[in-house]
Amino acid sequence: MSETKNPIALIVEDDSKLAEIFTQAIKMAGYEIRLAANAQKAFDLLAVCAPAIILLDLHLPDGSGEKILIHIRQVDHLKNSIVILNTSDSIMADALREQSDFVLLKPVSFSQLRDLAVRLRPGG
Amino acid sequence: MTVAFSIYIIFLAAGIIISAFMVTRLWAIRKTAGAYQLVWAIFCVTVWSFGYIFEIASESSFYKIAWMKVEYIGIPFISLAIFSFTLIYSGRGQWLTRTRLGLLAIIPTVTFLLAATNEFHHLLWSTIAMPSPLFGPVAVGHGAWYNVNVAYSYGLVLLATYFLISLAASGHNLYRSQAIIMITGMVIPWIGNFIYMVGLNPVPTLDWTPLAFTLTLVAFEIGFARFGLMDILPIAQSSAFNAMRDGIIVVDGRGRIVEINPSGQNIFQQRADQMIGKHVQEIFPEWTSWSSETATAFETSQEFVYGDAPAQRTFNLRNTPIMDRRGRITGHMAILTDITDQKFAQAQMRLQATALEAAENGIVITDDKGNIQWSNKAFTHLTGYAREEAIGKNPRILKSFKQPVEYYQDLWQTVLSGKVWRGELINRRKDGSDYYEEMTITPLVQANGAITNFIAIKQDITSRRMAEEQLRQAHEEALQANRMKTQLLASVSHDLRTPLGAIMGYSEMIQKEILGPVNPDQRNAASEILDSSNQLLAFVNNLIGQAQIETGKIILRPELFKPDELVDGVRSIVGFMVKKKGLEFRSEIAPELSGQIKGDSYWLKQVLLNLVNNALKFTESGSVTVRIFKPDGSHWSIQVEDTGIGIPPEAQKTVFEAFRQVEGRARGGSGLGLAIVSQLITLMDGKVQLESEVGKGSAFTVTLPLLGL
Numbered sequence: 001m002s003e004t005k006n007p008i009a010l011i012v013e014d015d016s017k018l019a020e021i022f023t024q025a026i027k028m029a030g031y032e033i034r035l036a037a038n039a040q041k042a043f044d045l046l047a048v049c050a051p052a053i054i055l056l057d058l059h060l061p062d063g064s065g066e067k068i069l070i071h072i073r074q075v076d077h078l079k080n081s082i083v084i085l086n087t088s089d090s091i092m093a094d095a096l097r098e099q100s101d102f103v104l105l106k107p108v109s110f111s112q113l114r115d116l117a118v119r120l121r122p123g124g
Numbered sequence: 125m126t127v128a129f130s131i132y133i134i135f136l137a138a139g140i141i142i143s144a145f146m147v148t149r150l151w152a153i154r155k156t157a158g159a160y161q162l163v164w165a166i167f168c169v170t171v172w173s174f175g176y177i178f179e180i181a182s183e184s185s186f187y188k189i190a191w192m193k194v195e196y197i198g199i200p201f202i203s204l205a206i207f208s209f210t211l212i213y214s215g216r217g218q219w220l221t222r223t224r225l226g227l228l229a230i231i232p233t234v235t236f237l238l239a240a241t242n243e244f245h246h247l248l249w250s251t252i253a254m255p256s257p258l259f260g261p262v263a264v265g266h267g268a269w270y271n272v273n274v275a276y277s278y279g280l281v282l283l284a285t286y287f288l289i290s291l292a293a294s295g296h297n298l299y300r301s302q303a304i305i306m307i308t309g310m311v312i313p314w315i316g317n318f319i320y321m322v323g324l325n326p327v328p329t330l331d332w333t334p335l336a337f338t339l340t341l342v343a344f345e346i347g348f349a350r351f352g353l354m355d356i357l358p359i360a361q362s363s364a365f366n367a368m369r370d371g372i373i374v375v376d377g378r379g380r381i382v383e384i385n386p387s388g389q390n391i392f393q394q395r396a397d398q399m400i401g402k403h404v405q406e407i408f409p410e411w412t413s414w415s416s417e418t419a420t421a422f423e424t425s426q427e428f429v430y431g432d433a434p435a436q437r438t439f440n441l442r443n444t445p446i447m448d449r450r451g452r453i454t455g456h457m458a459i460l461t462d463i464t465d466q467k468f469a470q471a472q473m474r475l476q477a478t479a480l481e482a483a484e485n486g487i488v489i490t491d492d493k494g495n496i497q498w499s500n501k502a503f504t505h506l507t508g509y510a511r512e513e514a515i516g517k518n519p520r521i522l523k524s525f526k527q528p529v530e531y532y533q534d535l536w537q538t539v540l541s542g543k544v545w546r547g548e549l550i551n552r553r554k555d556g557s558d559y560y561e562e563m564t565i566t567p568l569v570q571a572n573g574a575i576t577n578f579i580a581i582k583q584d585i586t587s588r589r590m591a592e593e594q595l596r597q598a599h600e601e602a603l604q605a606n607r608m609k610t611q612l613l614a615s616v617s618h619d620l621r622t623p624l625g626a627i628m629g630y631s632e633m634i635q636k637e638i639l640g641p642v643n644p645d646q647r648n649a650a651s652e653i654l655d656s657s658n659q660l661l662a663f664v665n666n667l668i669g670q671a672q673i674e675t676g677k678i679i680l681r682p683e684l685f686k687p688d689e690l691v692d693g694v695r696s697i698v699g700f701m702v703k704k705k706g707l708e709f710r711s712e713i714a715p716e717l718s719g720q721i722k723g724d725s726y727w728l729k730q731v732l733l734n735l736v737n738n739a740l741k742f743t744e745s746g747s748v749t750v751r752i753f754k755p756d757g758s759h760w761s762i763q764v765e766d767t768g769i770g771i772p773p774e775a776q777k778t779v780f781e782a783f784r785q786v787e788g789r790a791r792g793g794s795g796l797g798l799a800i801v802s803q804l805i806t807l808m809d810g811k812v813q814l815e816s817e818v819g820k821g822s823a824f825t826v827t828l829p830l831l832g833l
Contacts (some may be wrong), residue, residue, distance in 0.1 A: 017630075021629030061144055090622035107628050108625060109632060110633055
C-alpha cells in the first residue's frame with residue numbers, strides 16, 4: 001500500500017465541513033488526500049510527505065497558516081509543491097500572493113476547486 | 125546853664141552809644157534792603173552828636189568852629205539818608221538810581237564845602253558868636269545858603285514822612301504797624317523843630333535836633349528790625365502777590381474788593397481798576413464765605429465752576445479771614461486755584477479705575493516681588509478670592525501643581541527680563557476646584573530698567589478647554605468606532621464566508637449529484653440555495669469593499685485578464701436567476717479586446733456583478749446585455765444595458781450614493797452595489813455614466829483608461 005499512483009494533496013483546514021467538501025472535490029480530481037485540522041498536524045504531515053498540491057487555510061486555531069507557507073518555501077523537499085492559499089481575508093491574501101502559487105478567496109466553489117486540481121495534476 | 129549843657133552832653137553821648145548798638149544790630153541784617161541807608165543816617169547823626177559834644181565842651185573858639193565844621197560831615201546828609209531809606213523801604217527803591225542819588229547829593233555836598241570855607245564867604249553862617257563862658261554851644265547867624273540847606277532838608281524829610289504814611293495806609297497789618305512806629309519817630313524832629321520855631325526852647329542857644337534825629341532813628345531801627353521779618357519786605361510781598369499763579373482777591377469787612385492780583389484779574393477777565401471798590405457780589409457771587417465771622421474757620425475751601433462750556437474752568441476757592449493784631453476779622457482773602465487739569469486727570473484716573481474694575485477679564489496688579497496689590501471683581505469671580513483676601517498674597521495661592529516647575533520658571537524668567545509672558549495655566553480656586561486660564565503678564569519697567577509692578581490679565585478658558593476636550597474625546601470615540609467597524613467587518617467577512625463556503629459547497633455537490641442521484645425538484649432547490657448564496661456573497665463582498673474604501677485599505681492590483689473570462693464568471697453566478705426570470709443574458713466583446721486587458725480582475729468582477737445584479741433586479745422581461753468595447757484609443761468600457769423599468773431623471777444623480785434606493789425601485793437590497801461601483805471606478809481613474817428612460821431601460825457605462833501591457 002506504500003506504492004500509490006495518485007499524487008498527494010494536503011488540505012489544511014480547521015472547519016470540518018469545508019474540509020469534507022475540499023476532500024471530495026480534490027479526490028475527484030484524482031489525488032490522495034492528507035488532512036490537517038491545525039498547524040501542528042500540518043507540520044507533522046509535511047515532515048513525512050511531499051504533497052503535489054497544498055490547499056492552505058491561513059486562519060488556523062493554533063496559529064497562522066503564514067508560518068506553514070514560509071516553512072514550505074524554506075524546505076527543500078517541498079520545492080515542487082504547489083500552494084493554493086484559501087482565505088477569507090483579502091488583505092492577507094494580497095500580502096502573501098507573491099509567495100503562493102494560487103489564491104482562492106473563500107467561499108471556494110466545489111467545481112472551481114475540482115477543475116483547478118485537475119489542471120494541476122502532475123502529468124495530467 | 126553850665127549844668128544844662130553838661131546834661132545835654134550826657135544825652136548826646138548816650139545817643140552815640142545807642143547808635144553804636146543799633147549799627148551792630150543792623151550789621152546782622154545788612155542785606156535787607158534799606159539797611160545801609162539806615163546805617164548811613166545813624167552815622168550822620170552820630171557825627172553831628174559827636175561834633176556837637178566837642179563844640180560845647182571846647183574851651184577855645186578855634187576848636188569850637190573846627191568842631192562845628194566836623195558836624196557838617198553829617199548834618200547836610202541826614203535828610204538824604206532818611207529819604208533814601210524810606211524810599212527803599214516803601215518799595216520805591218528802583219527810583220533811586222546812582223545818577224539821581226548823585227544829583228540829590230549836590231546840595232548837601234555844597235553845604236559841607238561852604239561850612240568848611242565859611243570864613244571866606246559867610247554864606248552858611250553870617251555871624252558866629254562865642255558863648256561866655258566858653259563852655260556851651262556857639263550861636264550863629266544864618267547865611268543865605270543856610271536857608272537853602274534847611275529847605276532842602278525839610279523837603280526830603282517831608283517826602284520821607286509821606287512815604288511812610290502811604291505805606292501805613294496801604295500795606296499789610298504787620299507793615300502798617302512798622303510804618304506807624306517809624307512815622308512816630310519821624311514826628312519827633314518835627315516837634316523839636318516846632319518848639320525851636322515858636323521860641324519855646326528852654327535853652328535858646330542849644331540845638332535839640334541831633335537828639336531828636338537819634339530818637340527818630342531809634343524808632344526806625346525798632347520798626348525795621350523788631351519783627352524779624354526783614355527778608356520779606358513789602359515790595360517782596362507785593363511781587364509775590366502779583367506773581368502768584370493763584371488768583372487772590374481781598375475784600376474788606378463790608379465785602380468791597382480792595383485788591384486783586386493779575387491772576388485774579390485774568391480769571392474774571394477784568395482789570396483791577398474795574399473791580400476795586402465794587403462789591404464782591406457783583407463780580408464774584410460764588411464766593412459766599414467772604415462774610416464769615418468765625419475766625420476758627422481759618423481756611424474754608426469750596427469748588428466752583430467759572431466760565432462757559434469750552435473755556436470753562438474749575439477753581440478751588442480757599443477763604444482766609446484777615447485779622448488785625450487783636451484777632452478781629454477785618455476782611456477776607458480768597459485764593460483761587462485752577463484745578464481744571466487736576467480734576468480732568470482725576471476723572472481720567474477714576475474712569476480707568478472703573479474700567480479696570482468692571483473689565484470682563486480678571487486683572488491683578490502685583491509689586492516687584494509678585495505680591496498682590498490690587499485685583500478686580502472679575503478676578504474674584506474667577507478665583508473666589510475677594511480683593512481684601514488677595515491683597516498682600518502671592519499669586520501662587522492659585523497654583524494647582526498640575527504644571528511642571530519648569531513652566532513657572534520660564535514664566536518668571538520671561539517677566540523678570542522685562543518681557544511680556546503669555547500662556548495658559550491650570551489654576552485652583554479658593555474652593556479647591558481647578559480651572560483653565562489664559563494669562564498675559566506685563567512687567568512695568570521704569571526708565572532705569574527697574575521693574576516696579578506686574579500686571580496680569582486673566583481669562584477663564586475652562587469652558588473652551590472642556591469643549592476642546594469633549595471634541596477630542598468625541599473624535600477619539602469616532603476613531604475607535606471606525607476601528608471597531610473595520611474589525612467587525614473583518615470578522616463578519618470571515619464568519620460569513622466560512623459557512624457560506626459550506627452552504628455553497630454542499631449545494632453544488634447535491635446539484636452535481638456528487639452525493640448521489642437527485643430528482644429535478646431537488647436539483648432546482650439546490651440551485652435556488654446556490655443563487656441566494658451568491659446574492660448574499662455579493663452583498664458581503666460589497667460591504668467589505670465599502671469598508672476597505674472607507675478606511676483606505678483597498679489595494680488595486682492590476683494584472684492581465686481575459687474579458688470573456690470576466691463575463692463568463694459573472695454569467696455563471698447569475699445564470700440561474702436569468703433563466704428563472706426568463707430573461708436573455710447577452711454579451712458583446714469587441715474583437716480587439718478579446719485578447720487581454722490589464723486591470724484588477726477581482727474588483728472589476730465585483731463591478732460587473734453589481735451592474736448585472738442591478739439590471740436583473742429591475743428587469744422583468746427582455747434582456748441584459750454586457751458590452752466591452754473601446755470608445756477611443758486610450759480607453760475601454762464596460763456597458764450593462766437592460767430593458768427594465770428605467771430610472772427617473774431626478775433620481776439619476778443619487779443612484780450612486782451608498783445605502784440609498786430610488787423610490788419605487790425598492791426591490792430588496794442595500795443600495796450599496798452602485799455606490800461601490802462608483803467608488804471603485806473612481807479609484808481606477810475611470811468614470812460611470814448612466815443613460816436611462818423610464819419604462820424603456822437603463823444603460824450604465826464604465827469607462828476606464830487602457831493600461832499598458
